[in-house]
Amino acid sequence: MQHPRDGVADGGPDERFSRFVAARWRALTHTAYLLTGDFHEAEDLVQTTLARVYTHWHRVRPDTAEQYVRRALVNANRSRYRKRRVVHLLQAALPESLAADGGGLGAGEERDALIDALADLPERQRAVVVLRYWEDLPAEEVARTLGCSVGTVKSQASRALAKLRGHRALVGHPLATRLGDR
Numbered sequence: 001m002q003h004p005r006d007g008v009a010d011g012g013p014d015e016r017f018s019r020f021v022a023a024r025w026r027a028l029t030h031t032a033y034l035l036t037g038d039f040h041e042a043e044d045l046v047q048t049t050l051a052r053v054y055t056h057w058h059r060v061r062p063d064t065a066e067q068y069v070r071r072a073l074v075n076a077n078r079s080r081y082r083k084r085r086v087v088h089l090l091q092a093a094l095p096e097s098l099a100a101d102g103g104g105l106g107a108g109e110e111r112d113a114l115i116d117a118l119a120d121l122p123e124r125q126r127a128v129v130v131l132r133y134w135e136d137l138p139a140e141e142v143a144r145t146l147g148c149s150v151g152t153v154k155s156q157a158s159r160a161l162a163k164l165r166g167h168r169a170l171v172g173h174p175l176a177t178r179l180g181d182r
Contacts, residue, residue, distance in 0.1 A: 013058040020065055021050060028073060034130040035077045037119045049076045070135075071145045074127050117167035125160035132157055 011019075025046070032042035032049075049072045053060070060068050118126055124146070131142045132153065139157075143150045164170060 017057045049073045113169040116169040128156040129160045
């Protein structure tokens with residue numbers, strides 16, 4: 001019998017990687033969309049990240065794979081952000097979700113306002129908000145993912161939420177009040 005660590009008993013690193021990508025593609029693309037504000041850039045970011053991660057996949061432990069890829073995604077976005085200092089026009093919603101929301105009414109309208117406000121946050125604050133509140137990760141895991149202290153996560157989250165509450169897309173919106181509940 002093969003030992004699970006040698007990569008044969010569980011189908012090997014390639015199969016493990018394929019299963020991970022198949023299971024997590026949609027969630028990773030959604031996170032990347034929130035980080036970039038553009039659906040096509042999000043897909044490119046996820047593909048770039050997964051291509052980089054693949055070369056090291058044999059060393060990634062299954063219990064830390066999600067965190068490893070998430071951190072690589074955030075780092076790849078940082079690199080992209082540094083290289084491209086061009087202002088992007090951000091879409092208010094994922095293309096497939098527009099029809100499902102009946103043209104942006106109700107919950108879609110709330111999401112559109114939040115996406116608009118997120119787009120105006122600095123890159124690090126946006127990453128903290130996406131990971132902490134959208135992905136619902138504990139502050140400690142966000143800190144590990146971003147390579148900073150828990151205190152930095154909390155201060156960046158506090159600043160980001162204050163900016164979101166005062167953002168033109170959310171002023172007077174019931175969502176701005178709920179952002180204060182965090």
